[in-house]
Amino acid sequence: MNRKITNKYFEGERILYGLTDANLNGVTFGQGESPLKEAKNIELKNSIFKWKYPLWYDDSVSIDNTTFETMSRSGIWYTKNITITNSALQAPKLFRRAEKITLDHVHFSDAEETMWTCKDIKITNSQINGDYFGKDSENIYLDHVSIIGNYCFDGAKNIEVHDSTFVSKDAFWNCENVTIYDSTIDGEYLAWNTKNIKLINCTVESDQGLNYIDQLKIKNSDLIHTDLAFEYVSNLDVEVNSTIDSVKNPISGKISAPEIRELIIDQEKVDPAKTEIDCAKIDEKTNHSDLNQLPKD
Template identity: 60%
Template sequence: MKKYQDQYFEGERPLFAEADAKITGTTFGKGESPLKESRNIDLEHSIFKWKYPLWYSKHVTVNHTIFEKIAHAGIWYTDDLQMTDCSVQASKTFRRSSHLTLTNDHFSNAGETLWNCDHIKIDHVQANGSYFGMNSHDIYIDHLDLIGNYAFDGAKNVEVHHSTFVTKDAFWNCENVTIYDSVINGEYLAWNTKNLTLINCTIESDQGLCYIDHLTMRHCRLLETDLAFEYCQNIDAEIDSKITSVKNPISGKIHAKSIGQLIMDSTKVDPAKTTIITDTKTTKEKSA
């Protein structure tokens, strides 16, 4: 294996199509695509200062490495990459890439990151930026702390554990999403999604959980969540708290501690198709 130690490169494509190399303590300065088309690269304790560091690469490990702000659109069309203990200031870091493992990484500007990617594993990652994970699929997440709106729009086959999302319009237009033991804070959660399961989650969402087909909830708490379940169908929800208000669910069952206000407009939905059960009789019903 070829070794690069404590070196500095600049200019366009300085290590184009490099293969079977270990790169340590190296800085890639001004110049696009320093490792484009690379193969079998072991990269550690290095710095990328410019655009498009790892395009069309395969079989790459990146450890303790910094991607500065101008190193945006850094990893596109790449397959089989592991990134561990990295600090990423750049946006748009992953696009149309496959088999990605991200561990103990920090993305300070994660806007438009992880778009159209697949087979992703995220473990103890912090990210700040909107449109994270758009149109990606086959994703396993454990301990993701994400701040930024429109997270995972259009994602499919997502499993989440022990995570925190501060994001409005999260999980829109998704299919097959299961979230365990997590906290979600943000307006308009999960509209237009199919097959959403939430287990042991705490949720605060203005007009959250609407327009969903097949929604399952177990041991969840809804904090100040109003106008929930509008036009949802095939609901199976067990809520361990009060719901501020429920509006026009299409079908299924909702069991909660109490519901502050239940709105069932018979000109919009058939109330008989939804079973509402509360543990305390505090529900105030409105016909519209």
């Protein structure tokens, strides 16, 4: 039978070290590092963590309606099989080198340097605020998630996103295998140095976004006030519904848009014959080195 701990206040380092098969309800962990280190098969509800390193090297943890206060920083490292629901996560650097993570209806008020080098992550119906979220992590699923903070998912792999919002400079840099559906992305320099990224039914606003990419697919999307796009991008498959402010030096593939205000091709840098431009209107400011590429009446 599981041990039950109810309405308790604990202080002290490693106060419940190695706890196994336990239900905790209404518990507050005050000052003292690593209160639940090396715990296993823990269910925690209606509780508060106030101090550092609460859940290190744990396995099979379920948490509901619980608060991680600011000083519970670096809280969940080297832990696997953890679920957190309906909780307030105030501490930075909260997840590192953890795996099999499920989060639903959580709020990260300071997600700085959080979720680094983790894998098998599912986040739904949640808000995340902070820079450098998700660095070098892999196997990530997001649905109805809002991220406000720069540099999210730098170096991450295998990301699937649905119905989410990103306000983030340098989002999805150095990534592999990113697919984003029905989402909004607002931020400069989107997805540089990434391989295999797809944007389906999305709205993007990005100064100098979507450059230095191999395999970029965009379908039924809007690029709002997006300039100097697709520089040194190879294997383009782009169909957008909006005007693109400017396109610069794409390497290969196809771009389809109702209007490109400025098309810049430098034949010393790229071969214009390798990129098909399907566009009803290209502004007369266009600086295009090969007039044969311009649309004909």
